Amino acid sequence: MSEHQNPTHSVELLRTATNRYVARNADGAEVAFGRGEGLLSPVELLLAAIAGCSAIDVDTVTSRSTEPTGFRIGASGRKITEDSGGSRLADVNLSFHLAFPDDEGGRKAAGLVDRLVRLSLDKYCTVSRTVEHAxxxxxxxxxxxxxxxxxTNR
Structure with a gap:
């Protein structure tokens, strides 16, 4: 396996109230999350990150041919408790629901989807590959x- 020099990604997390947080990147983009009404949980954010990573891979290529008329990805996982008492997700699944116009560009884009999804999950999606590689x-x-x-402790 070769590792190339790539930039480090980072976010800063700030507590805004009990069980409420904001993650902010270096460009100032923010997402609120936590535990409570109207918030995504950290586990849901992980599922969104996996789906979002593959969405970008698929969307970037298919939109060169045409704009989709529908683009939705469902992401799910089952929380399990291991014998050690720790919990994690199992059976993570992405469900792609895409639609394209009935024209040459739409048919071309539709014909690429299965291959693009597989390439994303096997090669390009940093998020799912990180999860798979523990x-x-x-x-x-x-x-x-x-x-x-x-x-200070490490």
Whole structure:
């Protein structure tokens, strides 16, 4: 496996209230999420990220031929609890529902969809490939109490 030098992606998460957060990227784009009415949960955000990554791959290529008349992707997964007590998603599924005009461009775009979806999931979608490859997650903590010094752990 060769790894190419690619930019690092990052977001900053800010707590706005109990169980309410905003994730912000370096360009200032934001998404609110958390636990509660009107919010996507972190698990739902993960499903949206997987679906969104493949959506971009498919949309970029098919829209060169024509604009879709319908473009919807359902993303689902079943939360399971492992013997260790930890939880994760299993049986993650993407369901593509696309429609194109009945003309030459539409037929061309429609004919590309299955191949594009497979390429996205097998090669191009960074999000689904990261999940499939069980990428380790590392962390560090810095905690302050009052005006005292920070305690940092890795």
């Amino acid at each position: 990428t380790p997650v590392e962390f560090e903590t810095e905690v302050r109490v009052g005006g005292g010094p920070a305690t």
